[in-house]
Amino acid sequence: VNMSPSVAATASVNPLCLGGSTVLTATGVPAGGVGPIDQNQATSNTCIANFNQTGLAQSFIPGTNTICGAGLNVTGSGTGTVTIDLYTNLPNAAGVLIATGSASVTAPNWVDVSWPSVPVTIGTTYYLVLTSTGATHCAGGVTSNLYPNGQVYANAGYGPFPGFDYAFRTYSCVAGGTYTWNPGGLMGATQTVSPAVSTTYTVTGTSANGCSKTSTLAIAVLPVATVPTVVTASPATV
Numbered sequence: 001v002n003m004s005p006s007v008a009a010t011a012s013v014n015p016l017c018l019g020g021s022t023v024l025t026a027t028g029v030p031a032g033g034v035g036p037i038d039q040n041q042a043t044s045n046t047c048i049a050n051f052n053q054t055g056l057a058q059s060f061i062p063g064t065n066t067i068c069g070a071g072l073n074v075t076g077s078g079t080g081t082v083t084i085d086l087y088t089n090l091p092n093a094a095g096v097l098i099a100t101g102s103a104s105v106t107a108p109n110w111v112d113v114s115w116p117s118v119p120v121t122i123g124t125t126y127y128l129v130l131t132s133t134g135a136t137h138c139a140g141g142v143t144s145n146l147y148p149n150g151q152v153y154a155n156a157g158y159g160p161f162p163g164f165d166y167a168f169r170t171y172s173c174v175a176g177g178t179y180t181w182n183p184g185g186l187m188g189a190t191q192t193v194s195p196a197v198s199t200t201y202t203v204t205g206t207s208a209n210g211c212s213k214t215s216t217l218a219i220a221v222l223p224v225a226t227v228p229t230v231v232t233a234s235p236a237t238v
Helices: none
Strands: 008-011 022-027 037-041 046-050 056-060 066-087 097-119 126-132 137-142 152-154 159-161 168-171 177-182 190-193 199-207 212-219
Touching: 008 212, 022 177, 022 199, 022 212, 046 066, 046 152, 056 168, 097 137, 097 168
Parallel strands: none
Antiparallel strands: 008 022, 022 190, 037 168, 046 137, 056 126, 056 152, 066 097, 066 126, 066 137, 066 168, 152 159, 177 199, 199 212
């Protein structure tokens, strides 16, 4: 899995006068990035449900308070786009869509999707709703209840199958990141700089799983204006 975080650079003053200073701030790492696997049912030894059956979903209970993506084992054959939606409940049970992601996959294979970080409540049941454009795609899994914190739903109306589990995984968000600024090799999310000339700063944010993203910010340095000397005289005439 290689899903890059996002990063944005901002300055408190842009442009600034020669001799002045500004604060560079990096934000967004690793918004949208994907970190460690949280929930994981990795066994797939049979086709649980073809996607043309509709109503496919898997319930689960997160162990972390944010989710940035999910994965599914797709069996069958052919290429198609798999979409995984994160719901608070099943769509036909007043569930609210809180995240969605899509990715192309050629079966049989795992497919992972990502989305910007969303908060979830540890210990609460959530639902991954699964669709695919692949006419011969199937959601693989097991019929031996290997994942005790959730179950399969399939067919119109999201019929429950308590002893079945799709092969799926969810990703928690990386809680932090490191930043490298250039020029100067400055480190940290915020830096105070006083450039002598107009300079473009580049920040690279790296998340804990090794993904990185860069952003640039140009600081225009203006020359100090020449202030005329004011002469006052008394009396008023010279």
